[in-house]
Amino acid sequence: MVSSAWLLALLGSSSQAYGLRARGPAYEAHPDRAAAVKEAFDRAWAGYYQYAFPNDSLKPISKSFQNDRNGWGASAIDALSTAIIMEDAAVIKQIVDYIPTINFDKSSNDDKVSLFETTIRYLGGLLSAHDLLSSGVSSGTYGINSTQLDAILNQATHLADNLKVGFDTPSGVPINDLLFEQPPRPDTSLTTNGLATIGTLVLEWTRLSDKTGKPEYADLSQKAESYLLNPKPASGEPWPGLLGTNVNVSNGNFMDSSGGWNGGTDSYYEYLIKMYLYDTSRFASYRDSWIEAADSSIKYLASNPSTRPDMTFLAAYNGRDDLSYRSGHLACFDGGNFILGGLTLDKPVYVQFGIELAYSCHETYTATVTGIGPEGFAWQDGSAANTSNNQPVPAEQANFYKESGFWITSxxxxxxxxxxxxxxxxxxxxxxxxxxxxxxxAFKNINATCSTGAGFAEIKDVNAPNGGGFNDFQDSFWFAEVLKYLYMIQSEEAPWQVSATHDNQYVFNTEAHPIKVAGSPV
Structure with missing residues (x-):
């Protein structure tokens, strides 16, 4: 159902698998499709640059802006690595010229600064741009000189120097919300932080240390991560490798046993295998924790909808005895992470499971009027042993669930x-x-449904004609992630493309910014 000839061969004998891994699959680019995605990028960028730059996000319908990420130009920084990959010289120049002017000492309207969001968007975006522009990927094509490169790295370092106050807690587990007064300080009214917001810092902060030769950034993030790799108390790890959500910042102890691959916990698991890919010599313990989480997820969380046993989703949990058959678009990264783990570890079982998850999330797209998947969905588990945990199907979606294997919750x-x-x-x-x-x-459906005003906007109902209307907002991750993945899957081979043959030069952070793998060739 979801396999290819190459994957079927991969799942054969180990000798056959390793032989194929050495060669890898064959790819075919579609330049016309890639060009269409680039046109959408340029259109969205033109609207942002005219009506919102250097603020954070475009409101495409009212042709205005919103500073939802502290007023430092989130869309610009998020767009830069995509512009480099697309070889969009004009946009690259506009953003690179802007970077030295950002004042990372003050947040717009005195808004709190999220350590997590700022790390994945701004710090990750700056480090990725520096990696890409100073490597053979660009080869000086865009006329970026050493002074401009230094400014990018200096701004990343200055930002981290302001953010690092978040780690000033008794345990070293950071507080996520920061106040950028002078000097910056954490919001000490907060006593807990979340699994994802603690565990999705280590790639960017370690890369900054590796690039600057200053170990403090890596040390801070890795100390915080240590509480997640060795969770206490035992109730914080209901199954091997699967953890709770909330952590006490005073002592690093888990406060609950709830979690899954959904928002609030998701990217912790994502970064475990990505840290091992970043540096296999330093982060073997991260690999081991990912394997535990992956194996437990397959054994305990994998769920087949009662009306569509061909589909597989991952349940959420509140301890061992309370599973929740609810998920959403955000969790659909899980297929890609299992696939990456399988490729990295030469474990076809993870690749196969990831492909099953990717197929199932595809089905959430094909089932709707717009051909776009919903923000949230639920299902009834098909196993009789779990029927006590199943929630009833809403009567108005009973026919939809029978055919689609899920119903829409958002x-x-x-x-x-x-x-x-x-x-x-x-x-x-x-x-x-x-x-x-x-x-x-998916691109054609998104382009047809979400294109409006000066860019692209959120829609209110994927299962209504024309998306049920718009929300007047274009998030920065539209540039960083959606358009990048849509472009890369259609484009030519390049050093930043994910490799199936153990020669990855880059690993993508959770905002899809490619970070140079430690020790990879310049």
Whole structure:
């Protein structure tokens, strides 16, 4: 159902598998499709640059702006790595010229600064741009000189120097919300932080240390991570590798046993295998924790909808005895992460499971009127042993559930990337062109439904004609993630493309900014 000839061969004998891994699948680029995605990027950028720059986000319908990420130009920084990958010289110049002017000492309207969001968007975006522009990827094509490169890294370092106050807690587990007064300080009224917001810092902060030669940034993030790799008390780890959500910042102890691969916990698991890919010599313990989480997820969380046993989703949990059969678009990155883990570890079972997840999230797209997947959905588990945990199907969606294998709990689409992200990894693992076709169909549907005003806007109901109307907002991750994955799956081979043959030069952070793998060639 979801396999290709290459994957079927991969799942054969170990000798056959390793031989194929050495060669990898064959890929075919579609320049016309890639060009169409680039046109959408340029259109969205033109609207942002005219009506919102240098503020954070475009409001495409009212042709105005919103400073939702502290007023430092989130869309510009998020767009830069995508512009480099697309070889969009004019946009690259506009953003690179802007970077030295950002005042990272003050937040707009005195808004609190999220350590997590600022790390994945701004710090990750700056580090990625520096990696890409100072490597053979760009080869000086864009006329970026050493002074401009230094400014990018200096701004990243200055930002981290302001952010690092978040780690000033008794345990070293950071407080996520910061006040950028002078000097910056954490919001000490907060006593807990979340699994994802603690565990999705280590790639960017370690990369900053590796680039600057200053170990303090890596040390801070890795100390915080240590509480997640060795969770206490035992109730904070209901199954091996699967953790609770909230952590006490005073002592690093878990406060609950609830979690899953959904928002609030998701990218912790994502970064475990990505840290091992970043540096296999330093982060073997991260690999081991990912394997535990992956194995437990397959054993305890994998769930087949009662009306569609061909589909697989991951349940959420509140301890061992209370599973919740609810998920959403945000969690659909999980297929891509399992695929990446399988490729990295030479474990076809993870690749296969990831492809099953990617297929199932694809089905959430094909079932709706717009051809776009919903923000939230639920299902009834098909196993009789779990029927006591199943919630009833809403009467008005009974027929929809019978055919689709899920029902919609939140029908909006906020320009999220995760489903397309998993198709990208499935394509890179198998070379199967159907994943390119899935992505192309999704692009056409998103372009037809979300394009409005000066850019692209969120829609209110994916299962209503024309998306049920718009929300006047274009998030910065539209540039960083959605358009990047849509472009990469159709484009030519390049050093930043994910490799199926153990020669990755980059690893993508959770905002899809490619970070240079430690020790990879310049």
């Amino acid at each position: 029908g909006d689409y906020i320009l999220r990337p995760e489903v397309i992200e998993s198709w990208y990894y499935a394509y890179r693992a198998t070379g199967d062109s159907k994943y390119q076709d899935w992505a192309w169909t």
